[in-house]
Structures are given as C-alpha cells and as structure tokens.
Amino acid sequence: MSCRLLAAAGFLLLSLTAAAGTLPVQRIADDVYLIPGVVADAAPANRGRVVNTGFIVGTDGVIVVDSGANHGHGEAILATVASVTGKPVALLINTHPHPQNVLGNSAFAARGIPIMATAATIVAMRTRCPDCLRSLERSVGAEAMAATRIQLPDLVAGSEVRQVAGRRLTLLHAGHGHTEGDLALFDAASGVLFAGDLVYRGQVPHLSESDTAGWLASLQPLRDLPIRTLVPGRGPLGAAADLAPTGRYLAQLRQRVAAAYRDGRSADEAIALAELPEFSAWQGYAERHGRNVQHVYFEIERDDLNGRGKARQ
Numbered sequence: 001m002s003c004r005l006l007a008a009a010g011f012l013l014l015s016l017t018a019a020a021g022t023l024p025v026q027r028i029a030d031d032v033y034l035i036p037g038v039v040a041d042a043a044p045a046n047r048g049r050v051v052n053t054g055f056i057v058g059t060d061g062v063i064v065v066d067s068g069a070n071h072g073h074g075e076a077i078l079a080t081v082a083s084v085t086g087k088p089v090a091l092l093i094n095t096h097p098h099p100q101n102v103l104g105n106s107a108f109a110a111r112g113i114p115i116m117a118t119a120a121t122i123v124a125m126r127t128r129c130p131d132c133l134r135s136l137e138r139s140v141g142a143e144a145m146a147a148t149r150i151q152l153p154d155l156v157a158g159s160e161v162r163q164v165a166g167r168r169l170t171l172l173h174a175g176h177g178h179t180e181g182d183l184a185l186f187d188a189a190s191g192v193l194f195a196g197d198l199v200y201r202g203q204v205p206h207l208s209e210s211d212t213a214g215w216l217a218s219l220q221p222l223r224d225l226p227i228r229t230l231v232p233g234r235g236p237l238g239a240a241a242d243l244a245p246t247g248r249y250l251a252q253l254r255q256r257v258a259a260a261y262r263d264g265r266s267a268d269e270a271i272a273l274a275e276l277p278e279f280s281a282w283q284g285y286a287e288r289h290g291r292n293v294q295h296v297y298f299e300i301e302r303d304d305l306n307g308r309g310k311a312r313q
C-alpha cells in the first residue's frame with residue numbers, strides 16, 4: 001500500500017546507494033526514470049555528472065534521454081538502465097549539444113544504439129565538441145574523460161510526434177533558445193516532460209550559446225503540454241508550474257539590461273545595475289550572473305545595431 005502511494009506520488013526512490021557501476025535512479029512515473037545530476041558545476045569530484053538524464057521503458061525497448069559527460073558516464077547510465085530492465089536500449093536522444101549531455105554518446109554507439117538530435121545540434125557538435133571536450137577535460141580531469149570520443153547523432157529530429165518502443169513521444173524544437181539545437185521530449189503516457197536545459201531549477205542558467213529572446217519563445221509550447229512531472233535539465237524534479245522561474249529569470253535579465261543599455265551604460269556598468277536578488281540564492285549566481293548580463297547586453301546591442309542597419313536601407 002505504502003509503495004503504491006509512493007509510486008502514485010511519482011517519487012519512488014529505487015536505490016539511494018547505487019550498485020557498483022550504476023548511478024542512483026528514481027522512478028518518477030510508470031516506466032519513467034530519472035538519473036539526477038549533481039547540483040554543481042563540472043569538477044573532478046563529480047566527474048562532470050551535473051545534468052539530469054533519464055529513461056523511458058517502452059513495450060519492447062528503452063528510450064534514454066542524454067548520454068552524460070564522458071564515455072564512463074554513458075557506460076554508467078547504460079548499467080543503470082540494465083539494473084532496472086532487461087529490455088534493450090532502442091534509442092538515445094540528445095536534448096542539445098552541450099558536452100555534459102552528449103559526450104557519453106560513444107558508449108551508446110559502441111553498442112549500435114541509434115542516436116537522435118536536431119540537425120542544429122549535430123552541426124553544433126561537429127563545430128564545437130572538439131573544444132568542449134578539451135574544456136571539460138580541464139574541468140574534470142583526464143581520468144574521468146578516458147575513452148571519450150565525439151560521436152555525432154545519426155538520426156535527425158524536429159518538432160514531431162514519434163512512436164518509439166510503443167511510447168508516443170512529442171518532440172519539440174522551437175528554434176535557437178538555450179542552444180541552437182534544443183529538443184524537449186514529452187511522453188504522453190506518463191505526462192513526463194524532459195525539458196533539457198530549456199528549464200533550470202535552483203541554478204543560474206548557462207547562456208554562452210543562448211539566444212535569450214528565442215529561449216523565452218521556446219518555453220511557450222512547453223506550457224501548452226499536459227505536464228504531470230517536469231524533468232529540468234538541471235536541478236530537482238518539478239511540476240508544470242516550475243517552468244516559470246527560468247522564464248522569469250530570463251525576462252527580468254533582459255528587462256534590466258535593456259534599461260541599462262538605453263541609459264547609455266556600458267556592459268560592465270550593466271552588471272551592477274542588473275543584480276536580480278530573487279535569484280541570488282540559485283547555484284552559480286556569483287559565478288555566472290555577471291557573465292549572463294554581458295551576454296544579454298551584447299544581444300541587445302546586436303539587435304539594436306541590426307535594427308538601425310535595416311532602418312538605413
């Protein structure tokens with residue numbers, strides 16, 4: 001009875017102490033599992049395992065969402081899947097081209113598992129992953145990155161509905177948001193949304209590859225889904241209402257930086273003018289918020305200059 005109640009609540013913790021080679025895993029809905037990332041920036045202590053990954057067990061196969069930060073992480077995700085079900089992995093989906101999400105691909109490719117992502121993710125991986133791999137190696141150390149090689153996805157996805165292993169999956173790609181290739185995944189049977197890094201919880205978003213106006217637009221179609229459980233790219237499990245804070249952070253950031261820009265302030269001056277106390281307790285605020293202010297400042301400046309350019313034509 002108590003198990004059924006916990007399962008109904010959707011937060012049944014299968015194993016707090018993972019068996020050797022596997023990772024802690026939570027059953028979050030019928031046949032849907034979360035492998036929580038560590039709430040931190042990539043560092044030797046966490047081996048780069050800082051993003052949420054997960055999997056859906058279908059009738060005759062498993063769909064895995066994101067492959068982790070390196071070959072060893074991908075192997076650990078596969079071992080975790082095998083500890084839960086004997087069904088084969090039918091498909092790996094990469095939500096976007098950030099190294100912590102895709103550099104475990106080689107472990108899946110070694111088993112002949114097809115890998116799917118948006119066309120923009122594949123292009124970005126081809127362009128950036130060599131640098132990303134070296135950069136992540138500097139953050140987590142060479143030992144954690146051992147055997148890691150860049151494996152591009154072999155299947156292209158867009159916004160569409162697909163039946164995979166008996167599950168009806170809604171894939172959503174609304175253009176350039178957190179990155180150019182964001183793909184969110186909604187599982188109709190469970191009502192679970194894997195949002196990728198379009199949604200952060202309790203952490204300041206990384207904007208290095210972002211178009212913040214596009215990101216805000218990308219959140220809109222997610223709000224229209226009948227979400228019962230939200231898996232953010234980073235941070236704890238949530239519900240539909242937890243889509244909101246990421247959007248609020250981006251909107252307030254854009255508003256404050258635009259005001260500083262209009263007042264003729266420099267990008268450096270804008271940092272002090274765009275403090276956002278509502279979010280100052282989020283992980284990474286001290287490290288990233290100032291950089292995010294500068295990123296948005298240059299977006300606004302670029303749009304302004306482009307607008308002037310058009311007006312002159």
Ligand SMILES: [Zn+2]
Pocket residue numbers: 096098178197206
């Ligand atoms: Zn990301």
